[in-house]
Amino acid sequence: MKRKLVVGFSLKNYINTNKKTKKLCEAMKQLCGTEEQIEQFLFPSLGTIQAAQDVLHESSIGVGAQNIAPEQNGAFTGEYSIETLLEVGGKYVEIGHNERIHLFNESFELINQKIKLALDNHITPVVCIGEGNVRLSIEGFRERLEEQLTHFLQDVEIAEAAKIIFAYEPGWAIGKAQAADTGFVHQAHKEIRALLEKRFDKETAEKMRIIYGGSVSKENTGELMSSEEVDGVFIGRFGHEPKNYQQIVSLVKNSREGV
Amino acid sequence: MTKRKPIVGMSWAMRQNKNEDALEFSTNLIKVLQEEKTVEQFIFPSMGTLTTVAPVLKDSVVGLGAQNIAPFSAGEYSGEYSIESLMDIGGQYVELGHWERRKLFGDTDEWINKKLLLTLEKGLKPVLCIGEEKKLDDLEMRMVLKRQLFNDLLGVDETDVSEIIIAYTPAWAVGKSRASNAPHIHKSGAMIRDILKEFYPVQEVEKVRVIYGGSVSPENTALIVQNEAIDGVLLGRFGSIPERYAEVVQVVADNV
Numbered sequence: 001m002k003r004k005l006v007v008g009f010s011l012k013n014y015i016n017t018n019k020k021t022k023k024l025c026e027a028m029k030q031l032c033g034t035e036e037q038i039e040q041f042l043f044p045s046l047g048t049i050q051a052a053q054d055v056l057h058e059s060s061i062g063v064g065a066q067n068i069a070p071e072q073n074g075a076f077t078g079e080y081s082i083e084t085l086l087e088v089g090g091k092y093v094e095i096g097h098n099e100r101i102h103l104f105n106e107s108f109e110l111i112n113q114k115i116k117l118a119l120d121n122h123i124t125p126v127v128c129i130g131e132g133n134v135r136l137s138i139e140g141f142r143e144r145l146e147e148q149l150t151h152f153l154q155d156v157e158i159a160e161a162a163k164i165i166f167a168y169e170p171g172w173a174i175g176k177a178q179a180a181d182t183g184f185v186h187q188a189h190k191e192i193r194a195l196l197e198k199r200f201d202k203e204t205a206e207k208m209r210i211i212y213g214g215s216v217s218k219e220n221t222g223e224l225m226s227s228e229e230v231d232g233v234f235i236g237r238f239g240h241e242p243k244n245y246q247q248i249v250s251l252v253k254n255s256r257e258g259v
Numbered sequence: 260m261t262k263r264k265p266i267v268g269m270s271w272a273m274r275q276n277k278n279e280d281a282l283e284f285s286t287n288l289i290k291v292l293q294e295e296k297t298v299e300q301f302i303f304p305s306m307g308t309l310t311t312v313a314p315v316l317k318d319s320v321v322g323l324g325a326q327n328i329a330p331f332s333a334g335e336y337s338g339e340y341s342i343e344s345l346m347d348i349g350g351q352y353v354e355l356g357h358w359e360r361r362k363l364f365g366d367t368d369e370w371i372n373k374k375l376l377l378t379l380e381k382g383l384k385p386v387l388c389i390g391e392e393k394k395l396d397d398l399e400m401r402m403v404l405k406r407q408l409f410n411d412l413l414g415v416d417e418t419d420v421s422e423i424i425i426a427y428t429p430a431w432a433v434g435k436s437r438a439s440n441a442p443h444i445h446k447s448g449a450m451i452r453d454i455l456k457e458f459y460p461v462q463e464v465e466k467v468r469v470i471y472g473g474s475v476s477p478e479n480t481a482l483i484v485q486n487e488a489i490d491g492v493l494l495g496r497f498g499s500i501p502e503r504y505a506e507v508v509q510v511v512a513d514n515v
Contacts, residue, residue, distance in 0.1 A: 010337060018348070046306065046339060046340045047344025047345065051310070066337045066339075073274055074273055075433075076272060080307050081305060083307075084278070084308060099335055105367075
């Protein structure tokens, strides 16, 4: 099964003004905006989604929200609605990032609601999973991930499930100078796919993209991508320099050529 | 006693989420509003539409605010709205501690306090929502309000306290068909000011505006604000028609 490779990019709360966001998007568009072979998406800071979309809407780089409210509309003070995302033409939503769980007390139940809401609205959920801030043994890892997937994917229809992109983000490797070692990452991805097969079926699990996030750089992307289990990368601060972003995209693209 | 400027604020919560609708509403609102400068006004649009509403409100009598912000100005806070984005579009107010955020979205007093200090540090105005979840007797209510005020205002300098707007928004009256009754609102408003005097100098506390939110309408506004304990209202659903909002502003201007 050949899966389309992915490069995702989150600006978190690092670039928060419309002008700076547009500047970065212009550069990304110029460098990678016609690259169709790799599925690309950007999660701008929540207040600048529209500015990013204004620049990227006619490129091959999709725009998404780093978070949405659990329901379409209503009494949800301070939340970003999927209705706004749909209106501006956003196509992705990031759900369940480690920071949302640990800093903002997001429950598994809320995450599950958001995933279902995104699927109902034909928005691609980019679901972050991982063992958290402490490294675990492989058995501990399997147990933790199975628990997450069981809650996150409750009542998700098998026909819809293949649309989900999973981002494996070990909390202990996020924002650190060094990514998790690639051998571990490859094994982790394999375990995750096995869990997905258990939850859905082999055919569905084979279609799902599992990407890696956590201190991704041009130094480690080639190695991370050297396993067929890794369908792409999810980058952060390293991409703030557009040339770096471009390099990551081409490293991901080249990783499968000649295979 | 210091004469305080009355307030009409409005939050759309997450009810009007399309830029197209937000643009139409805010444009109409500016059209129907008189140049009523005796009342301080602000709107909290749905988070995704802030950028669209900002240019419409610019140079009008209505200020702009965010319903929530991240606790720090920048960094690793996936999915949060940064105060830098709000300042970038000229927003001046930040709503904090709404009961939906406390109850549904894990906003703790510690986070609310961080957000409030950040808002003050950046020179913006916090609109701090406090209130009891269920109806309580006076003694219990005072304890709840005191605990919220103590935790949420921790570390606020006495020179800054007058910048804060306190919105008494008891959860049991939010989103209902009727507001809490006027005597209860007046009693609570006075109680809040009284508690603040335990923490800050009287002359500073006298400058703080205490407003009421929870099923406010043009019909009940006069009763609510005809008491020196309450300096204005925070509208929700019932302000969603521009004419009704304008009516509330007029009622407040005439009665405070």
